[in-house]
Amino acid sequence: MTLATSEASRTRATGASLRLAILLFVADPQWLVPSTVAPIVFGLVSFELFRGEGPYFLTYAILGAGMMSMWGQTLYGSGWATGQDRNLGTLEPTIQAPTPYLYVVLGRIIWNVVAGLFGGLVVYLVVVLAAGGPPQLPNPLLFVVLFVFVMVTLASVGVVFAAAFVYSRYAGFIQNVGEFAFYIGTGCMFPVVLLPFWTNPIALLFPPTWALDALRYVSIPGYAGFGWGWGWDLAGAVAVTGVYAAIAGTVFTRVERHVLETGDLSDY
Amino acid sequence: MNDDLAIEVRDLVRTFESRKGFFFGEKTHTEALKGVELNVGRGAIFGLLGPNGAGKTTLTKILSTLLLPTSGTVQVLGHDVVKDTSWLRSRIGLVLGGERGLYNRINARENLRYFADLYGIPASERDRRITEVIERVDLTWAADRRVEEYSRGMKQKLHIARGILHRPEILFLDEPTIGLDPKSARETRKLVRSLVVEGVTIFLTTHYMFEAEELCPRVAVLSKGKIVANDSIAGLRSRVGGDRTIEVEAYGFEDREIDRLKGLPGVSKVAGEAFGPLMRLTLRVRTDDTTPETVQGLLPGHPELSVRERRTSLEDIYLDLVEEEAQ
């Protein structure tokens, strides 16, 4: 097989996986309810929580609730889909196909990003409706661009979770325990700098930490954050996401070898 | 390496270390394959016969790159299953079958389309190829139905359709008729037979002797992780030779009665089986000196005794092989 055809089949695998994710969603649209209800609840709670906290409380509310709902969709969903493959018994035939599993995961993550953005939009609308008007944004365009970028960094962590689900059927347990710590640790709910100092270096290993800090810089005037400005935040986010992307292929190859050795591929 | 061989297995060992539960629980060590040696030629149906737990699925998964050997070497189509994984995957078809392994909420066509893309089947050919295999397995009438509405037999056909979609050179079928109703099982066997006509090598596992006899010119018998026979059906049959089989039934036998039967001239084997309170002894006899009458004479005091002679079947040979190893 030439490089050209194998590259082509990888893109196709990603496309097919995205298509499958959409088909499975359409076939069972009932989870549209939780994925709409959750952002509404998050939005309202967040609105009450940050109310009266200075002129930019609306932005805080949107970011807090938005991240919370997108976390679920983008990151959690990526691992969950692989767990689902285990449950259905489709993980074995999928791994047996010649395209590396990573490209299947990528397709699902694209879908999860879209679904996550939908949650973010719901939060935005809920908070705007509750406040009776849109938040003050110094730079709306940059806000949107960085918002999407945050999703991309969340997705890169989703790849790691998907690998964990290939590794073991117990990944769901680990993900459930780790979710909350990770959620706070990356600054989804409130800025990481408010946490004990020792947690910061750990948080910086995760791309969303950087991207969220950048997002707060551009949307909340006077925001202190890490103190090195949003340009460096962005550079950091790109660099860490890049490292994730660079090692993702190797991680998946290793994880696959591991399950072929232990024989855990068919566990569910 | 031999180019005429589709499969070449040397001293294959596979062990499983497993733990019940996540952190705690006992650790168990299972030796599923204990030094398997096997050659399979190209372009026919090869049968791997063995009872439950013999290691058939383990061997099938190793051959199809879903499991790594613990030790030994395994070559499929002349390529090492450990090193040439990606080369092999596009040339291998695998049917594990069963209720699982399909996306139930979407239809058969969409299931196949997804896997067609994962196998890199040219986009221009894809839809035609899908229609073709659906036709092949007789599912055209249900192609647009959700798989969750499928019967067990229909799912099995869909599994096979997926297995042949990318036109593999070798197809692995792990117990393709298990759990099927007799009609679906017959249809599945017919389908399998038709595939070999196109030059595909088929490696099929089963625990039914009659299935192996019907489909496979050659079979290997796997028992407790070891190959105990590898022969043509004719070769296996010739092992029956002049053997006769005498079955004796009564409500229980004493040990010394069984010893007496074992001492009869030409008796090579006495196997016991219980059916509730009823006990059946099966004698393999190599001479004409021992007859149902002589057997009857040795067992006085059994009012319900029944003794009859019957033809020795391939099934008997199979059971002998599997049981001998079990001792």
Ligand SMILES: Nc1ncnc2c1ncn2[C@@H]1O[C@H](COP(=O)(O)OP(=O)(O)O)[C@@H](O)[C@H]1O
């Ligand atoms: N993933 C696994 N972990 C632990 N033991 C296993 C695993 N897979 C198979 N075994 C054990 O290996 C032996 C052979 O199993 P298998 O290959 O499934 O046999 P068969 O398909 O002939 O019924 C059995 O004792 C089984 O319990």
Ligand SMILES: [Mg+2]
């Ligand atoms: Mg089996």
